[in-house]
Amino acid sequence: MKVRITILCENLIGQATGSGEHGFSAFIETDGGNFLLDTGAGRTVVENSLVLKKDLRTLKKIFISHGHNDHTGGLPQVLNLTGPADVHVHPDIFVDRLAIRKEKGGESRRFAGMIYKRSYLEILGARFILNSDFYEVEKGIFLTGEVPRKTAFEKGDPKLFRAIQGKIVPDTLPDDQSLVLDTDKGLVLIFGCAHSGMINIINHVVQRTKKDHFYAILGGTHLDFLTPEQLEESIRCLKGMKIDRIGVSHCTGFRGASRLQQEFGDRFFYGWVGSSLES
Numbered sequence: 350m351k352v353r354i355t356i357l358c359e360n361l362i363g364q365a366t367g368s369g370e371h372g373f374s375a376f377i378e379t380d381g382g383n384f385l386l387d388t389g390a391g392r393t394v395v396e397n398s399l400v401l402k403k404d405l406r407t408l409k410k411i412f413i414s415h416g417h418n419d420h421t422g423g424l425p426q427v428l429n430l431t432g433p434a435d436v437h438v439h440p441d442i443f444v445d446r447l448a449i450r451k452e453k454g455g456e457s458r459r460f461a462g463m464i465y466k467r468s469y470l471e472i473l474g475a476r477f478i479l480n481s482d483f484y485e486v487e488k489g490i491f492l493t494g495e496v497p498r499k500t501a502f503e504k505g506d507p508k509l510f511r512a513i514q515g516k517i518v519p520d521t522l523p524d525d526q527s528l529v530l531d532t533d534k535g536l537v538l539i540f541g542c543a544h545s546g547m548i549n550i551i552n553h554v555v556q557r558t559k560k561d562h563f564y565a566i567l568g569g570t571h572l573d574f575l576t577p578e579q580l581e582e583s584i585r586c587l588k589g590m591k592i593d594r595i596g597v598s599h600c601t602g603f604r605g606a607s608r609l610q611q612e613f614g615d616r617f618f619y620g621w622v623g624s625s626l627e628s
């Protein structure tokens with residue numbers, strides 16, 4: 350399968366193309382049709398699709414990596430253009446979530462879950478298809494479903510919580526899933542935020558596909574929100590893997606991206622708005 354992946358929503362713009370926002374979305378063109386992974390936070394997905402000439406009306410399916418609002422906030426705008434569409438998600442995307450940041454003399458709380466509720470999105474045409482296991486959603490295109498947390502050093506983001514029946518508890522983000530494309534040049538793996546841990550996700554994909562050559566890994570890796578030890582351990586593991594290109598975005602952040610660039614040189618690129626990869 351041949352694919353072209355274009356970053357539609359991302360924190361940064363690399364050229365004078367489109368707008369940035371804290372969020373992520375990737376437009377995926379394949380021999381078997383066009384797909385979207387995530388929708389950004391909602392302010393840039395349509396504008397950037399127009400500027401980058403990626404027609405959202407052509408989408409065959411929409412995939413959602415997890416329920417955070419910076420990945421799901423653009424769903425109404427996308428559905429407005431697609432009309433009724435299949436939206437593949439883990440059932441936990443609909444829970445209420447928040448980010449709690451400890452600050453001097455107190456804490457700040459920010460709602461981090463889906464702004465638009467399931468029933469509203471269904472009125473707009475979303476046909477939610479729930480999955481929590483690894484499965485082939487289209488020929489050569491896989492969703493990882495829940496990823497087993499196996500590495501000792503990938504501990505997750507301690508700022509993230511969910512609200513269950515009025516109780517606020519730590520959020521392990523079981524809904525975090527990534528997209529895998531089996532392409533002519535090797536596997537291409539796209540993370541939303543990699544809340545399950547980038548290395549856990551890669552290992553899970555190797556185990557499930559029985560393939561270990563990645564032409565590229567792309568997307569948000571969440572490295573900027575984690576400890577320096579986790580960043581260094583992740584880099585150490587990546588160096589032992591067969592990955593030709595590393596094109597990170599979004600929650601990788603400046604520190605994570607600059608360390609990856611230092612280690613992987615020309616194999617590294619930053620996946621800002623408008624950057625694309627063919628495989």
Ligand SMILES: [Fe+2]
Nearest residue numbers: 419542569600
């Ligand atoms: Fe994110």
Ligand SMILES: [Fe+2]
Nearest residue numbers: 415417542544
């Ligand atoms: Fe996230």
